[in-house]
Amino acid sequence: MSTFKAPKGTYDLIPPYSAKYLAVRDAISGPLRLSGYGYVETPGFEDVDLFARGVGESTDIVTKEMYTLTTKGGANLALRPEGTASVLRAALEANLHKAGGLPVKLWYSGSYYRYERPQKGRYRHFSQVGAEAIGAEDPALDAELIILADQAYRTLGLRNFRILLNSLGDKECRPVYREALQAFLRGLDLDEETVRRAEINPLRVLDDKRPEVQKQLVGAPMLRDYLCDACKAYHEEVRALITAAGVAFEDDEKLVRGLDYYTRTTFEFVHDGLGSQSAVGGGGRYDGLSEMIGGPALPSVGWALGVDRTVLALEAEGVELDIPAATSVFAVALGEAKPVLFGLVTELRKAGVAADISYGGKGLKGAMKDANRSGARFAIVAGDRDLAEGVVQLKDMESGEQSAVALAEVVEVLRTKLA
Ligand code: HAM
Numbered sequence: 157m158s159t160f161k162a163p164k165g166t167y168d169l170i171p172p173y174s175a176k177y178l179a180v181r182d183a184i185s186g187p188l189r190l191s192g193y194g195y196v197e198t199p200g201f202e203d204v205d206l207f208a209r210g211v212g213e214s215t216d217i218v219t220k221e222m223y224t225l226t227t228k229g230g231a232n233l234a235l236r237p238e239g240t241a242s243v244l245r246a247a248l249e250a251n252l253h254k255a256g257g258l259p260v261k262l263w264y265s266g267s268y269y270r271y272e273r274p275q276k277g278r279y280r281h282f283s284q285v286g287a288e289a290i291g292a293e294d295p296a297l298d299a300e301l302i303i304l305a306d307q308a309y310r311t312l313g314l315r316n317f318r319i320l321l322n323s324l325g326d327k328e329c330r331p332v333y334r335e336a337l338q339a340f341l342r343g344l345d346l347d348e349e350t351v352r353r354a355e356i357n358p359l360r361v362l363d364d365k366r367p368e369v370q371k372q373l374v375g376a377p378m379l380r381d382y383l384c385d386a387c388k389a390y391h392e393e394v395r396a397l398i399t400a401a402g403v404a405f406e407d408d409e410k411l412v413r414g415l416d417y418y419t420r421t422t423f424e425f426v427h428d429g430l431g432s433q434s435a436v437g438g439g440g441r442y443d444g445l446s447e448m449i450g451g452p453a454l455p456s457v458g459w460a461l462g463v464d465r466t467v468l469a470l471e472a473e474g475v476e477l478d479i480p481a482a483t484s485v486f487a488v489a490l491g492e493a494k495p496v497l498f499g500l501v502t503e504l505r506k507a508g509v510a511a512d513i514s515y516g517g518k519g520l521k522g523a524m525k526d527a528n529r530s531g532a533r534f535a536i537v538a539g540d541r542d543l544a545e546g547v548v549q550l551k552d553m554e555s556g557e558q559s560a561v562a563l564a565e566v567v568e569v570l571r572t573k574l575a
Pocket residue numbers: 237238239240270272277278279280281282283284286287288414415435436437438439440441442457458459460461462463464465
């Protein structure tokens with residue numbers, strides 16, 4: 157061990173465990189890649205105002221949890237706490253919205269940073285795969301995204317997750333509701349911080365987990381009763397499309413997201429085996445965000461799924477991912493055979509066979525131990541005498557059977573056996 161450890165709230169991904177993360181990222185992005193979403197990558201840090209303005213001043217993610225820094229040149233930057241504002245910024249900067257054909261559909265995968273109190277499933281550095289469909293107002297787009305996330309989770313083998321769905325209204329109806337809710341909250345006996353929250357982001361108060369607060373919230377005005385006709389019709393269409401796709405969801409009128417750019421459709425994927433950090437993913441529509449960051453009106457919708465929590469959810473359900481052994485063939489060279497086997501391993505790799513060789517001048521025993529440890533299905537063993545005869549010994553690591561194979565045919569024989 158060195159004197160250093162991974163910083164608080166972070167952890168390293170180490171093989172073989174790390175292979176799960178790659179598999180999860182692949183599984184989540186797979187359906188997106190088949191649905192017209194192009195890959196986008198943005199910097200790990202941005203101008204702090206992109207988030208402070210775009211994400212809103214009133215959410216914890218921005219006011220309390222952002223990692224900010226001032227560069228030597230005096231620029232105020234923030235490690236990205238989320239991907240939506242960055243991806244929208246990048247799309248606007250590249251004028252993708254003018255290139256014709258809206259929506260612009262993008263997917264991404266990366267690390268995000270929030271200065272949160274660490275606990276199981278909640279880290280200061282975590283990983284998301286996300287999707288954003290920018291520049292179209294169409295219930296089918298909201299439905300598409302929800303269906304694709306559901307498909308990704310099912311492909312992975314997850315079953316015990318639920319989809320919570322809500323509509324937060326738009327700039328017409330939400331302010332009216334907000335005032336009605338604030339008027340109601342002012343009449344309650346709440347602590348100072350909650351009173352303050354009620355003034356800044358009253359919808360968040362509905363989400364308060366404390367029973368003494370929940371008790372007082374009985375009879376609070378509900379957004380559902382304030383939605384304008386356009387929002388209601390939009391939401392009904394989203395619901396109908398998801399239902400028609402056979403994707404089950406629950407209406408959750410108390411669902412308020414932790415970022416404040418949302419309008420209309422909002423949703424969260426929750427897993428019941430995760431304890432308090434149960435949201436494995438979430439998203440929704442953000443029709444006003446582009447204008448908030450200085451762009452044109454571009455109604456958009458998207459989601460991000462948490463890779464760390466998805467891995468935890470798979471473990472909670474006992475799902476074993478089908479991850480092939482990293483190495484299929486392991487070479488063990490005896491005597492002077494190393495250069496020839498090294499060449500053979502290079503050829504195998506070129507032919508697409510996962511191959512490795514023992515390093516460090518080990519004897520037969522040590523090298524065979526390496527072969528076992530690698531999980532390889534086959535070992536190639538050869539010494540000077542084998543090479544003089546133009547063969548290598550091919551050992552089936554499962555059955556223990558061994559046979560001589562002509563050196564010139566080894567690559568083809570292995571490719572066939574492994575196919
Ligand atoms: P979010 O709900 O803040 O949304 O994050 C999405 C997912 O990232 C969460 O459901 C969770 O699985 C994971 N996550 C968030 N914070 C942590 C953490 N501290 N540790 C581990 N996992 C975490 C967004 O970020 C929006 N940008 C989603 C979106 C895209 N909305 C529209 N488009």
